[in-house]
Amino acid sequence: MSDILTPLTPWLNALDSEQETMLKHTISLAEINSGSFNAPGVNRVLAAVRELAKPLAGKEEVIELKPFEVINDKGEAELHTLGNALRISKRPEAPLRVFLCGHLDTVFAENDSFQTVRHLDDDTINGPGVADLKGGIVVMLKALQALENSPWAEHIGWEILFNPDEEIGSPSSVKLIVEAAKNVNVGMLYEPSFPDGSLAGQRKGSGNFTAVCFGKAAHAGREHHLGRNAIRSLCDFVSKMDQLNGKREGVTFNPGYINGGGATNIVPERCISRFNIRIEKPDDDQWCIDQLQMIVNEINTRNGISLELHGSFGRGPKVLTPANRKLFSLAQECGYALGMSIDVKPTGGCCDGNNLASAGIPNIDTLGVQGGNIHSDREYMKISSLVPRAKLSAALLMTLARNQAEGIGNDWLKETDSR
Numbered sequence: 001m002s003d004i005l006t007p008l009t010p011w012l013n014a015l016d017s018e019q020e021t022m023l024k025h026t027i028s029l030a031e032i033n034s035g036s037f038n039a040p041g042v043n044r045v046l047a048a049v050r051e052l053a054k055p056l057a058g059k060e061e062v063i064e065l066k067p068f069e070v071i072n073d074k075g076e077a078e079l080h081t082l083g084n085a086l087r088i089s090k091r092p093e094a095p096l097r098v099f100l101c102g103h104l105d106t107v108f109a110e111n112d113s114f115q116t117v118r119h120l121d122d123d124t125i126n127g128p129g130v131a132d133l134k135g136g137i138v139v140m141l142k143a144l145q146a147l148e149n150s151p152w153a154e155h156i157g158w159e160i161l162f163n164p165d166e167e168i169g170s171p172s173s174v175k176l177i178v179e180a181a182k183n184v185n186v187g188m189l190y191e192p193s194f195p196d197g198s199l200a201g202q203r204k205g206s207g208n209f210t211a212v213c214f215g216k217a218a219h220a221g222r223e224h225h226l227g228r229n230a231i232r233s234l235c236d237f238v239s240k241m242d243q244l245n246g247k248r249e250g251v252t253f254n255p256g257y258i259n260g261g262g263a264t265n266i267v268p269e270r271c272i273s274r275f276n277i278r279i280e281k282p283d284d285d286q287w288c289i290d291q292l293q294m295i296v297n298e299i300n301t302r303n304g305i306s307l308e309l310h311g312s313f314g315r316g317p318k319v320l321t322p323a324n325r326k327l328f329s330l331a332q333e334c335g336y337a338l339g340m341s342i343d344v345k346p347t348g349g350c351c352d353g354n355n356l357a358s359a360g361i362p363n364i365d366t367l368g369v370q371g372g373n374i375h376s377d378r379e380y381m382k383i384s385s386l387v388p389r390a391k392l393s394a395a396l397l398m399t400l401a402r403n404q405a406e407g408i409g410n411d412w413l414k415e416t417d418s419r
């Protein structure tokens with residue numbers, strides 16, 4: 001082990017014997033169904049995670065979140081109950097505070113056929129959420145335990161947030177992330193890394209929207225002229241929106257769902273479309289809203305047609321600040337010392353790291369396990385990544401704590417120019 005980690009060796013090496021336990025915990029968490037809308041299931045995962053976190057002896061709070069509002073196919077608002085969030089914190093008065101975050105939910109609904117974990121080979125398990133993000137939860141807790149066992153723990157404070165709604169864009173838990181950002185200096189999030197162990201760097205921002213178009217029903221034969229066709233107007237909206245692709249660098253519009261009409265002898269009175277927008281720069285969101293509003297205004301001048309737009313940009317782009325770049329360098333240095341080579345790659349995907357970055361907190365959001373094919377029934381996790389990833393996080397935490405202990409400090413985390 002090279003210089004940077006030499007003093008940490010005993011606490012890092014103590015993790016070597018943990019693979020079996022970590023694997024067992026990952027499997028037991030993954031086998032509880034925790035689709036974002038299965039609130040009781042998510043709460044069972046919460047209870048199990050709370051049990052696993054007991055040895056850390058932090059202050060625990062179970063937080064109820066407001067229900068998630070979806071615009072349904074009828075164009076009406078529909079509420080979905082969400083599971084609770086769990087916040088655990090320790091030494092909130094410490095001069096340096098770390099925010100750790102992992103989500104409790106998965107994309108696999110309660111009635112999905114993908115419910116259990118199996119071994120694909122000696123080093124690979126396949127199961128719902130094994131990589132995204134149950135393995136990451138286990139990695140985070142082991143790394144924190146290593147910090148707590150070390151002599152530097154008292155020099156930093158930490159706050160963990162386990163949230164129940166990340167897979168639907170953290171609509172309700174985002175306020176807890178923004179709240180945390182006021183009290184912390186650095187973020188560590190446990191989404192899976194890329195399959196080769198690389199970390200996600202810059203990330204695009206994302207917004208989900210629903211356009212609801214109302215026209216007027218009429219008999220298609222007898223009174224076609226009295227009808228106002230909602231499908232036609234919504235299709236015009238979708239087509240004009242799609243034409244915005246390529247108009248601004250790094251910005252994409254994706255019409256993803258459409259529903260409307262009924263019997264073919266009726267002029268359809270209602271049609272809805274859901275779509276996603278990805279953005280690259282913080283001011284892209286306003287540009288998109290302005291463009292969409294112009295299209296909506298034009299369509300609303302049509303006699304008997306009304307088009308409503310719902311939704312927002314739930315995640316701003318994650319732009320790398322100087323502090324965030326240095327944080328990646330530190331992770332790479334720790335990784336190198338542990339014999340891991342770690343690349344940092346940009347991605348169009350987003351996660352809670354976006355929201356934390358938007359709130360000004362440098363963070364690494366792919367500190368979880370190595371795995372792949374997430375959000376599909378081919379999702380897998382590499383068993384042999386559990387211990388090294390726990391060591392990587394433990395090394396980062398202990399290095400930050402040791403910098404505090406030795407008076408070196410971590411002022412570099414506050415460099416925010418060029419945001």
Ligand SMILES: [Zn+2]
Pocket residue numbers: 103132133166191192
């Ligand atoms: Zn995830």
